[in-house]
Amino acid sequence: MKKTKRLYNEKYVKRAQNVIGLILVFGIWFVLSNYTDIPNLYLPSPQEIAACFVKYAEDIPGHILSSLYRIAIGFSIGSLLGILMGLMIGWSKNIRNILEPLVEFIRPMPPLALIPLFILWFGIGNKSKIIVIAFGAWVVLVVNTIEAVRNVDPLYIDAAKSLGAGTGDILRTVLIPAITPEIIAGIRVVAANSFGMCVAAEFMGTEAGFGYMIIEGRRFIMTDLLLVGVLLITISSMLVNACIKLIERRITRWVPRREE
């Protein structure tokens, strides 16, 4: 009983401490932007940013949707291809011998450096943006999946075989469940990266999206609009991350964890 109570208190102390940091930074920002001579051009105040949100309230959903559409498609295609290819490379020695050097060569290529090439190939529209995002997701997940497959304890595969499992059964009942936690961790990284890649691709030219808001903010020296764009990306990315975390907790209940 006593212990439960202590844990309960600890939780609130932790929450309070978490909030302190945020309040501190927010307070410094508030003071600096309102009570010093730093021009608003460099540091708009929180109120201005809120006003800017309201001013563009009508356009904001459209920008969010444009970007999320690119991210959702690019991320899904890239992740799926990455996981499938990683499974094949991890599973089959022959495929590994053929494809692994290629993957090792492509792996260090920064996706952002390829944006101009993709624009050249696929035009300035959605296609090239989606492909950059897909490429970034693919690279991370291929490597991640190969590693995850390599980490599967052969003990489980031997055990499954000794219980009568064939190749398909092993894939379905051992390999895929065993690598799921690592794959989901990879997906979380990839999801966060996707936002960055989407914005970078949008900087190269677009009529809508987070990147558009930021570029417009810079072009018209509207720092508040620029920051609204940044905030929107941050919030969207956080929400996506929270969703994936929720799913993760549901399907990896079996993973041994240290208490947080």
Place this chain on the structure above:
Amino acid sequence: MDEQLMLVENLDMCFSTGKGNITALHNLSFDVKKGEFLAIVGPSGCGKSTLINILAGILRPTGGKVVLDGEEVREISPKMGMVFQKYAAFPWMTVRQNISYGPRIARKPKSEIEKITNHYSSMVGLEAYEHLYPKELSGGMSKRVDIARAYANQPEVLLMDEPFGALDDITKKQMQTELLNIWGQENKTVIFITHDLEEAIFLADRILVLRRPKEDQNSLNFIQPVPFSRPREPELRTCGEFVRLKAELSEVMLK
């Protein structure tokens, strides 16, 4: 009881390393009778682990063969159930899903899967824990899952590779008694590898004593029949004859 189930003939196993060949097993022959409890012991370096891997079909021998039920063992097969040294329950499956794995993979009818799973789950006393994941189990309980899962697949032989090596002494003794009960009920042949002589004597009908192979001597030292009647009680471990046999074997192994 005397019907032969498994035959190991002239087994040789050499590993080539940078420094030349290492002989792990040399001209090892023995048979396993249907329904018996056979323990295999030997000093470290005698090729126990190699032998297990060959019997299980994980390794192919460089000479000789293992015949199970008239068929040569060439790869891992469901005829040979395995209980490993490490905890091998699939961490992503509940206790019940683990135990029912073999019948599910064999695509048996649902009612039969239920029946088999219930039987073996209660046999090892895990009915109340069926919904738990392995991470929530103690060492002894995890081992029970491994044993129930192997039995539920109804293999011809159960190969147990130092299954209780990682357990504390008390749990280990409990598990030994439980294993004997299960073995008595199920009438399945068990090959039990251990480095613990007391364990071997307490459990087995016969003990295969291995030695380090050399040019002129094969891997099999001798086969020691265990004279104690069954059912065996834990007190057996302290009776004079038991202690004497243990001391004798221990002396041989030290040589």
